[in-house]
Amino acid sequence: MQALHFGGDYNPEQWPEQVWADDVELMRTAHVNLVTVGVFSWSRLQPGPDEFDFGWLDRVLDLLDDAGIGACLATPTASPPPWFTRLHPDAMPVTRDGIRLTHGSRDTYCVNAPAYRAASTRIADALGARYAGHRALRMWHVHNEYGTPCYCDHCATGFQVWLAGRYGDTDALNDAWSTDFWSQRYREWDEVLPPRVTQYLSNPAQVLDYRRFVSDSMLRHYIDQRETLRAASRAPITTNFVLGGWVPVDHARWAREVDVVAIDNYPSSVDDHLTERAFAADLARGWARAAGHPDGRWLLMEHAPGAVHSGGVVRALAAGQAREAALTYLDRGAVGVMYFQWRASRGGAEQWHPAIVPHEGAAAPIFQEISLLGAELAGRSPTAVSAQVALIFDELTMWAWQAPHVPSRDIDYEKMAYRWHGVLGGAGSAVDVVPVTASLSGYRLVVAPALYLMSQAVHTALRGYVLEGGTLVLTFASGLVDDCARVTPGALDDLIGARIVRHTPLLSDETVALAGTDAVGRRWFDQLEVTDARVTLQTADGAAAVIEHRFGAGLVRYLATDLDERQLLDTLADVRKGSAE
Amino acid sequence: MQALHFGGDYNPEQWPEQVWADDVELMRTAHVNLVTVGVFSWSRLQPGPDEFDFGWLDRVLDLLDDAGIGACLATPTASPPPWFTRLHPDAMPVTRDGIRLTHGSRDTYCVNAPAYRAASTRIADALGARYAGHRALRMWHVHNEYGTPCYCDHCATGFQVWLAGRYGDTDALNDAWSTDFWSQRYREWDEVLPPRVTQYLSNPAQVLDYRRFVSDSMLRHYIDQRETLRAASRAPITTNFVLGGWVPVDHARWAREVDVVAIDNYPSSVDDHLTERAFAADLARGWARAAGHPDGRWLLMEHAPGAVHSGGVVRALAAGQAREAALTYLDRGAVGVMYFQWRASRGGAEQWHPAIVPHEGAAAPIFQEISLLGAELAGRSPTAVSAQVALIFDELTMWAWQAPHVPSRDIDYEKMAYRWHGVLGGAGSAVDVVPVTASLSGYRLVVAPALYLMSQAVHTALRGYVLEGGTLVLTFASGLVDDCARVTPGALDDLIGARIVRHTPLLSDETVALAGTDAVGRRWFDQLEVTDARVTLQTADGAAAVIEHRFGAGLVRYLATDLDERQLLDTLADVRKGSAE
């Protein structure tokens, strides 16, 4: 039987050495079997440019190993020490406004700065060399929560090279970016810049490509370290994904480069935290499955014990909710549940962050609750989850919806995904939340709400899925632009069996009355000229609101407006039961 | 019969050449007779510093001419190409915070940068030389929506020279700017800077003069091009004014420098869009009339077809509203109604901007609606509007109300002007919205609400108008400062026949009860000591709320508080009917 990982981030360097033995004893009490060590240890491991100090970490790992506790050993590159930033000010990130940040927090680096790339590989190499053979080593944890964007000159140069690789010549770039709008035509690569602050609206294709470039730049930084570690060690290597619309990481692509998909999850709501966790879990599994990880297994690398911690604010959850949270992840395929963090920090910027051992010590209720949970989970192994239904959640589309100029400001792509997740998974059914690049052939039903951006490959893949018998639900506000954010009128017409004559975003207080129900449509209405489809729901005025189109061996249902949850359940009743097949 | 202009911005460089013939055919269908070409074509017309490419534009203009469609030919200076900004980074605008913007949008230029001025004149000269004799040419459209402020060192130097010209010596500047407050006395011109970011409140006179300077700098940039074009061509020359409190352009002054006053108009509200359009139209006519353009004729250079487009958000108008919008402008003296834009852009920052030919193509309802309108207007000629009533709307006063320190934060000058416009024009009466510099002698009634800033010339002009028999309505919050934003206590006393003892801005929930009505006063109350006037409305406490003063052959009515719309109508009933004369 494979045991679950159970534990969390452990930062022994914050405490005198005599506390370490207590920690290990308490870990055993709590049935902890894995701790993440070293995430923020760079300034301790490499106190100066040419000075290393591994003695303390040796002792920590030995102590852990003696107690049978494994280590998820981090490379500390997310927090360069002050000496580094003083030597290499050009490696500090620069904002869109041209303001260079400095140290004093964490995450102060530019992944395109040569000095930072070299320093990162060097410390990773030193850790690999020293600890590849340590008995406590279970896993490598590269960096932490990749997410610092930068707009510096290193990035500008890197972006030009990346674009040259993507487009070949500037003519192709000009076409892809539609630069004839507003006289932005580029002649030479070095005229192209990151989307720095400018006078008015930015070019959406430039912004989108820049996010792709930043993701790729970070991925290269990750791979540099992974290869360095791989050369020394056979332990699995990963990094912890942080979720959120601001993160410039294409997680679906990254999932193929990690040995296990690992996410951190920090819900924002006390009331709906389990819903948020369920979505994140199904999404992590979806990324893992799409990237070919067996059974879609994934690891919850961080969450806050017994509390919600969001936006710098901590709110306690009721007793018992920590267990509910853990089970929510485990029932959805997590191979372990880990916390940030083991012992609360006395000082520093997150001193009030929840911890398994809080400031009040091991007598505090949370330690008891986590310990009981540890005991309960000790006998459990990972759950294999099999889903027949997939919800497509596409980060490129999420980014595209963030453009300064979109057809409607009332479409919140992430909230819409949450709502659909609730509808599809409502009765406890398993739902994979998958990227648009996933193989869909195994699913009976695939739902893709508001899939604004669709590349040609996505068009082909969705058609292929339906042609072979799949049932696909699409909605308004889908397929509007291609992967360069260029409008693609009529791109769905053949697939849905209707011509979309006019897109009408609705004002927030406008609704569309539906025939035979008191439910209404909101947010958007597509005026359809039905060609080959069948109308399954009409507006009170007799316009098509939902249509169904047999396409090859499969079926496409298209929703021309945003239905409320009850109406969605009605509308999908048959396809959810598989009756449409 | 003079035909109306009907058409819009046409950007053929965004489309393959084979689309152009379709465009021209559709234009004929829609009765389009004028299109604006070249606004954002700089990077196509001048692909490099010493390289020009006019071939494509030749073909466009020939195609248009063959179809009998005229061209409003733009100089493309609002959007310098990337090669320009790379060669001349010092020509990019700098914010108040000292942040230099870069290309990637539009409007990235500093009108005081020598390189930009030279490049602008050069491309204007090239266009003039090539197209002065083209048969399609109907009009020159210099630049686009002047509005980029800048605080760079070129501007600082320019400001110093401008101030030296205005004030002669620093003593006069110190007096005008009241620099003895907060120890700001200047000894040398080069100590004077643009109102860049500072520790606390800025000097209001400095801020006001800086807006004047920016307006004059932009005007010089316009005139540079106008003179260049004039030397080659006899076609009328204009630029399109963009409206809004942020725009640093003194439109009343500029109106004297264009051959036809042209405005762009983008209302913000779906419900009140016609009201907003009516105000803008009456204002454009007011500028035109005050600048001596015959009959106050003016051109609507841009508006959004069938939609409201404001703040990056598009909201569709109901069918028929596009026609209503056009008639609103035409009934108020527009010599044409033009749209932005002809064909929707596939990509770029405004890809969702409304267009006559939307992404869905000419089958879409909006194209049909505009085409019918085109047919209807083909038989119409410009309307001459004659107004007996004028509403003063003064951009200097609007700017002055934006100071960081004003007597009340609850006076919204623009909204107040809108409200008065509604009151005066309510029953369909023609109202000229005129600048404070307009000749008033032709009007029976002139209303000037909240005219905070009044120069000596304005004081003289208003008195002159009344002395000769005019009826003038003034309100609270008028004449409080001079043209250097210095307080001028008692400046209106002789004119209104009362002494204003105390200004009291009212809190938003405070009201003043009025005698004999359930209407109330709001926002402000002036305590008056009546000398020569007659009280026509009292507060419930017996204080004067509205007074009337015979002054020379005319009459001045003064409102000490902000009355509601109904009360305003009552109060003005006699003067609106001319009974007061």
Added chain:
Amino acid sequence: MQALHFGGDYNPEQWPEQVWADDVELMRTAHVNLVTVGVFSWSRLQPGPDEFDFGWLDRVLDLLDDAGIGACLATPTASPPPWFTRLHPDAMPVTRDGIRLTHGSRDTYCVNAPAYRAASTRIADALGARYAGHRALRMWHVHNEYGTPCYCDHCATGFQVWLAGRYGDTDALNDAWSTDFWSQRYREWDEVLPPRVTQYLSNPAQVLDYRRFVSDSMLRHYIDQRETLRAASRAPITTNFVLGGWVPVDHARWAREVDVVAIDNYPSSVDDHLTERAFAADLARGWARAAGHPDGRWLLMEHAPGAVHSGGVVRALAAGQAREAALTYLDRGAVGVMYFQWRASRGGAEQWHPAIVPHEGAAAPIFQEISLLGAELAGRSPTAVSAQVALIFDELTMWAWQAPHVPSRDIDYEKMAYRWHGVLGGAGSAVDVVPVTASLSGYRLVVAPALYLMSQAVHTALRGYVLEGGTLVLTFASGLVDDCARVTPGALDDLIGARIVRHTPLLSDETVALAGTDAVGRRWFDQLEVTDARVTLQTADGAAAVIEHRFGAGLVRYLATDLDERQLLDTLADVRKGSAE
């Protein structure tokens, strides 16, 4: 009998000399006996780097003296002239974002810039030399409202030196700042920077020390001038404190360096302005008393006549309120009430600031009201206030509550202090609002709400006070961190006679039901394990909500939650009456 100071800021340099005689005459009418002169006169007193002009100030002081009016003579260093900033751009303040401010307002200086320090001392020296013997001189007013923070390189260097002085070596700094969190360990002093803009949350200890450093830097600038003036003159020397959470001045420490504590007071609310004034007055007296000034006497250096002036907005107070305001200060020990300003400025950034002589002149109601007040106060001498109750208001704690990561966002330290002030002073009882460094032995009752930050010295002082018989009321959210913002679990347990097992910040709509009352607890709840205390109020669930602990000869009451005002009054009924002693 000692006369009260009565008068205000007088800026004669803003007016032609012929106005001065009128001013002095009106001052006599208003019974003004002291005016503050020269606050913003630097550019007049020193028109160029090596040029001085004292003639006009000689004449002003002579005029005043002839009329028996004293001068509070300011050094003008809060507003360096433009020539200074042009010569020394490095002396302009820099924001956290690295943006350097420029002149054009006031307060544009960096107290750590050598050129600014030298120029400040030079002008102070010149003033001292010239006016030490002038008969009008009553007091020196150094600078104005110290409050400009800066993050420039001068400050960085100064901060490093200051830290070396405070901590000795970087090991001690690393321990104090908990730099092992997020890998911030410093090796060399020059790696340590001001808390400039960084990628994520700042280190709270760094932020706190930076505020201390800025306060000390400003204090050094004050002392430089004070020593210069003292060498020439025996007149009392002070500076005017400006209140507000943004001000980086440790006023309790500064109070020991001024001859009389002087504050400016600008309430924000029209309805509660007297409450705000009462708090400020009791606070000023508390600072004065704690610093050893006899009877806790203090001076109101500025307030707005007959109006509230806050955030650039002026709102008039009702007739009679100016008198109420003055009496509120005087009843609380003020040795004078002074206004900003004497005569309203015609121009400049505060031209609408209230004044004793407003734009409308001496006939205006406010001049009459102030004149009557002056007459009334002419026969009055300072009130000696004796309080048996003290409310602790600690600026370090206020700063600590502003950290980006605190246990609760719903604790508003300043509002909580206001509320307690209302409770304690409700029935007109005298309450000293004192710093945490005050000697407490004279008070019967001391209340310290939400005293988040407690140094070891504070712990000792509070225990000493209780041991010797005092009654101390503490609340939740107290003693959570030490003076380096490090968490100190259990730090209050011995004092309150209970162990705090868990801190639970409550959501804004959560409440705690209390036994035997319909009042509720809010904001926070501490779960207590009572050891030696007695429970005096329980929750409906039987948990301790208020406990009482005999400690030495005294008594400590601890509130585990935030009670409403009525419940606070009930809870404190006995201790307010002294029955607990």
